[in-house]
Amino acid sequence: MKYLVTGAAGFIGFHVAQKLIDQGEDVVGLDIINDYYDINLKYSRLQHHGIAKEKIETGLLVASSKYANYRFVKLDLAEKEPLLKLFEQEKFDVVIHLAAQAGVRYSLTHPEVYVHSNITGFLNILEACRFHPVKHLVYASSSSVYGANEKMPFSTSDSVDHPISLYAASKKSNELMAHTYSHLFGVPTTGLRFFTVYGPWGRPDMALFLFTEAILKGEPIQVFNYGQMKRDFTYIxxxxxxxxxxxxxxxxxxxxxxxxxPDPGSSKVPFKIYNIGNSSPVLLMDYIHAVEKGLGKEAKMELLPLQPGDVPASHADVEDLVRDTGYKPSTPIDQGVKAFTDWYMDYYNK
Known part of the structure; x- marks a missing residue:
């Protein structure tokens, strides 16, 4: 099987590519390597896969010096023709589309970036899968689509028509666009609504990274909603x-x-939506205590109100994913957070 993994220099894409490589699959990684957060971390992930930084800027497929079954290309998904050429050349069996402009708060100040990456970029992925058919397109949606919903746990059979950030709206748009291509062109599409993902090589804009950095510096951490938020934290x-x-x-x-x-999570065409989370929400303060335990250092806290675009709680109903695939998250919070803090201190030589 030949896989395309977009967002391969990102947190989740890096780990997905590594797993596929380890399984012996033929993998092409793709990323634009933008500067939304520290690009050195992105290059370090690629270096871990044997992709030398100095070769990436060519815009050509770069073979890994470490794995015979992995190649990487730097490409902006909003550029349609190079993407179509890549699909024509490689003839992918499965596309795992994880590239996107992430971040709820960033979408409040940079809305145009979300249209460029999450709408135009996704449209081009769909067009590529239309003209160069694949067995399956799996793409990243988000728990953010539940927006103003308060019924817990969040279910894919619920309406998600009340987003509270442009990021969430862009992800809901992706689901609608995917359904259209499944209906019109028979492209098999599955959207995954990710809940809060954490672990080694994580994103510097996410709470676990920010907490760890601040605690080690002896600086106060910002704790929103006065620590009363709950999140469905799920280990990578x-x-x-x-x-x-x-x-x-x-x-x-x-x-x-x-x-x-109609069931919003399925269709009479090859289209499906799943929640993917831990289905066991954790209070933010308990998460912080796990970080303190992992670092062996107490946190100073600045308690703040809920931020615009944030939701006070998330809880995934994953029954259909468990039933259909046997999915079973098993990593306890203390163990997962410790794995991250150990990685962080090693990576940054703390």
């Missing part, structure tokens, strides 16, 4: 397991789909 290894289980199971039409009472 569990997320990767779920992604690959889904990738191996192309979306199929729901034979029980009722157009008079």
């Amino acid at each position: 290894d569990d997320i990767v397991e779920g992604i690959l289980k889904v990738a191996d199971r192309p979306a199929r039409p729901n034979k029980d789909f009722d157009p008079k009472n």
